[in-house]
Amino acid sequence: MASAANNPAEAAISAEHLVRHFGKFTAVNDVSFRVEKGEIFGFLGPNGSGKTTVIKMLTGLLPLSEGSAYVEGLDVRSDSEAIRERIGYMSQNFSLYFDLTVAENLQFYGRVYGLDPARLKRRLDEIVELNGLGPYLNRLSAQLSGGWKQRLALGCAMLHEPKLLFLDEPTAGIDPVARRQLWDLLFELSGHGITFFVTTHYMDEAERCSHVAYIYYGKLIADGTPNSLRELPDVQPPGTMRIEISTPEVTRALRFARQIPGIRSATIFGQSIHALVEDHFNLDDLREQLLKNGIAVAEIRPLAPSLEDVFVELTNKHQALLETTHV
Amino acid sequence: MFDSFRGFGAIFYKEALHVRRDAGTLFFSLTMPLLQMFLLGFGVDTNIRQINTVVYNADGRRESRELIDRMKNSDTFHVIRYVENDHDLNDLIISGNARVGIKVPVDYSDRLIHNMSAQVLVLIDGSDSSVAGQAINVTTAIGLDESLRRVLQDRSTFAVEMRPKLLFNPDSRSPNFFLPGLTAIMLLNVTTFLTAFSIVREKERGTLEQLFVTPVRPYGLLLGKLLPYLGIGFFELCLILTFMRFLFRVPIHGSVLLLALLALPYLFAALSLGILISSKANSQAEAMQLAFLPILPSVFFSGYIFPRETMPVIFKPISYMIPATYFINITRGVILRGAGIKHLWTDGLALCIIGTILLFIAARRFQKKVIMA
Numbered sequence: 001m002a003s004a005a006n007n008p009a010e011a012a013i014s015a016e017h018l019v020r021h022f023g024k025f026t027a028v029n030d031v032s033f034r035v036e037k038g039e040i041f042g043f044l045g046p047n048g049s050g051k052t053t054v055i056k057m058l059t060g061l062l063p064l065s066e067g068s069a070y071v072e073g074l075d076v077r078s079d080s081e082a083i084r085e086r087i088g089y090m091s092q093n094f095s096l097y098f099d100l101t102v103a104e105n106l107q108f109y110g111r112v113y114g115l116d117p118a119r120l121k122r123r124l125d126e127i128v129e130l131n132g133l134g135p136y137l138n139r140l141s142a143q144l145s146g147g148w149k150q151r152l153a154l155g156c157a158m159l160h161e162p163k164l165l166f167l168d169e170p171t172a173g174i175d176p177v178a179r180r181q182l183w184d185l186l187f188e189l190s191g192h193g194i195t196f197f198v199t200t201h202y203m204d205e206a207e208r209c210s211h212v213a214y215i216y217y218g219k220l221i222a223d224g225t226p227n228s229l230r231e232l233p234d235v236q237p238p239g240t241m242r243i244e245i246s247t248p249e250v251t252r253a254l255r256f257a258r259q260i261p262g263i264r265s266a267t268i269f270g271q272s273i274h275a276l277v278e279d280h281f282n283l284d285d286l287r288e289q290l291l292k293n294g295i296a297v298a299e300i301r302p303l304a305p306s307l308e309d310v311f312v313e314l315t316n317k318h319q320a321l322l323e324t325t326h327v
Numbered sequence: 328m329f330d331s332f333r334g335f336g337a338i339f340y341k342e343a344l345h346v347r348r349d350a351g352t353l354f355f356s357l358t359m360p361l362l363q364m365f366l367l368g369f370g371v372d373t374n375i376r377q378i379n380t381v382v383y384n385a386d387g388r389r390e391s392r393e394l395i396d397r398m399k400n401s402d403t404f405h406v407i408r409y410v411e412n413d414h415d416l417n418d419l420i421i422s423g424n425a426r427v428g429i430k431v432p433v434d435y436s437d438r439l440i441h442n443m444s445a446q447v448l449v450l451i452d453g454s455d456s457s458v459a460g461q462a463i464n465v466t467t468a469i470g471l472d473e474s475l476r477r478v479l480q481d482r483s484t485f486a487v488e489m490r491p492k493l494l495f496n497p498d499s500r501s502p503n504f505f506l507p508g509l510t511a512i513m514l515l516n517v518t519t520f521l522t523a524f525s526i527v528r529e530k531e532r533g534t535l536e537q538l539f540v541t542p543v544r545p546y547g548l549l550l551g552k553l554l555p556y557l558g559i560g561f562f563e564l565c566l567i568l569t570f571m572r573f574l575f576r577v578p579i580h581g582s583v584l585l586l587a588l589l590a591l592p593y594l595f596a597a598l599s600l601g602i603l604i605s606s607k608a609n610s611q612a613e614a615m616q617l618a619f620l621p622i623l624p625s626v627f628f629s630g631y632i633f634p635r636e637t638m639p640v641i642f643k644p645i646s647y648m649i650p651a652t653y654f655i656n657i658t659r660g661v662i663l664r665g666a667g668i669k670h671l672w673t674d675g676l677a678l679c680i681i682g683t684i685l686l687f688i689a690a691r692r693f694q695k696k697v698i699m700a
Contacts, residue, residue, distance in 0.1 A: 059540045084542050095537035097341065099348045104341075111337030112541045 147178025334543030338551025
């Protein structure tokens with residue numbers, strides 16, 4: 001590994017052995033990762049797995065129980081005030097003042113970051129232009145739709161030209177079109193050299209990130225580019241392949257498939273089953289066996305693992321690990 | 328130093344916008360105290376007059392009738408019924424129709440004529456201590472006076488004559504007593520609630536957490552929250568004083584300017600209390616409960632209704648911790664007694680100290696605020 005990669009000053013975020021306890025509960029357990037400048041870093045995990053806790057630790061809202069972290073080269077344990085000047089944060093619930101207008105919300109955050117009037121004016125113009133908020137400036141933010149609230153919250157979080165933006169589930173509860181538009185905006189901003197730390201539940205969003213990490217019950221169980229994760233031996237063990245079985249009777253097919261030797265694992269994905277099978281497995285045999293049992297099969301084809309497959313595999317493996325260590 | 332107040336301007340600006348936008352709440356919180364003022368100012372009279380009285384005059388001759396007349400003329404007793412036996416006398420008191428029962432014995436006139444001591448039975452319902460106290464005082468005084476009149480034929484030769492003079496409130500008007508104290512309670516109400524709510528609302532919305540990720544410092548945040556409501560509290564004070572002076576005709580003997588000046592530390596203490604409440608409460612309902620907590624001690628332990636002098640020793644320290652205690656002394660001092668800064672500066676100082684301590688604790692709590700994931 002190159003020496004530059006170990007230098008926390010070079011990274012947007014460098015977290016080492018982060019631990020956070022709440023009483024006896026360990027919400028974050030020895031989490032280490034590194035986000036390079038300009039990346040769109042997708043931070044994934046089930047609800048309650050510690051995503052928000054990690055964000056709060058990195059933004060100085062929560063002290064670390066153990067470990068160390070550097071944000072934009074600054075130590076979160078001692079320089080959290082300097083960090084706050086350099087980062088933007090958008091929380092899950094669009095922290096806007098609903099009784100203020102769009103313009104007033106922006107004005108307020110501009111003042112909070114101490115922008116001088118000339119710079120404030122310039123930034124307001126830029127943000128309004130970029131986020132397309134122009135027609136809504138004098139509207140109360142309570143009256144905006146979810147997508148526009150989100151854009152306004154993003155605008156408020158980046159008025160002070162932060163180099164790094166934390167977005168905690170930015171697309172939760174907004175419609176698909178607004179979701180896509182927000183991502184287009186993130187890509188555009190990322191092109192300007194801004195780093196994004198994004199948590200999400202949507203796998204299609206995860207696929208768009210340049211770097212993803214997956215946290216499961218406080219443990220980081222995957223970290224890399226989406227492509228490198230697909231090639232992990234845990235996900236795609238040597239001598240196996242992944243197939244998709246499309247069928248109208250997914251539940252029956254699943255029960256059946258799990259009994260067939262040679263199928264290592266199987267999971268339902270909508271109207272199909274994704275299964276990990278051994279290389280020598282004959283797909284035509286499988287089709288016949290299914291048909292013989294009265295299960296209609298539309299199609300069986302090989303499949304590259306999606307990120308969702310990756311996380312399902314890793315979660316299962318980790319869950320099994322947790323159970324064996326507990327017994 | 329300046330740095331630890333960072334964000335003050337921004338928060339102040341925003342808070343002013345909130346207040347302007349939510350004029351309904353503001354109007355409500357400003358007029359509620361005035362309503363209380365009307366109720367107490369017009370509806371409550373602390374002077375005890377015309378106590379319902381039942382009389383059983385077993386004697387019935389001139390001397391006994393004269394005695395009853397003197398009682399009636401005192402303005403303290405209002406005879407609702409004359410009865411003819413002990414049973415009726417008792418019954419009217421037990422039923423609550425009469426608070427006082429007077430029984431003149433059958434030999435009252437005879438004993439007086441033979442220069443013997445005559446006894447009159449006065450039964451008093453003790454369930455209201457102030458009514459009972461007044462009844463005891465007046466009957467004793469009438470008895471004493473009646474005795475003296477009989478012993479001394481020439482009334483000008485009293486050896487000792489007490490001449491009480493009521494200072495500051497010569498007509499002993501209730502509004503003069505109530506309204507200056509009520510001012511303190513009403514200001515506490517308005518300011519504590521408004522600040523507590525303004526912060527808890529931000530907690531509920533999540534905007535407070537957002538602010539913690541910005542360069543805003545706790546003192547900047549708290550003072551920015553505090554000052555707009557200080558302005559509102561001050562405006563409320565002017566409103567209350569105007570109504571008190573011109574509608575309820577309570578004369579202000581001291582300097583209004585001094586009163587306004589000393590109101591500032593009181594408002595500061597009350598607002599800091601509101602902020603402290605908001606550091607504890609996580610929802611508006613919780614804030615509501617907590618904001619009611621200081622109201623009762625402020626009414627009962629501050630000397631507003633019951634004199635602090637008669638408080639049991641263990642409660643005295645409590646009264647010293649209550650901001651209203653000092654401000655009631657200030658309002659009564661300036662308004663009724665015409666007191667100046669040299670009489671009241673200690674109260675002002677105490678309020679400054681209480682306010683600073685409260686704000687300090689609140690700021691510490693916000694600094695340490697750990698927001699759970």
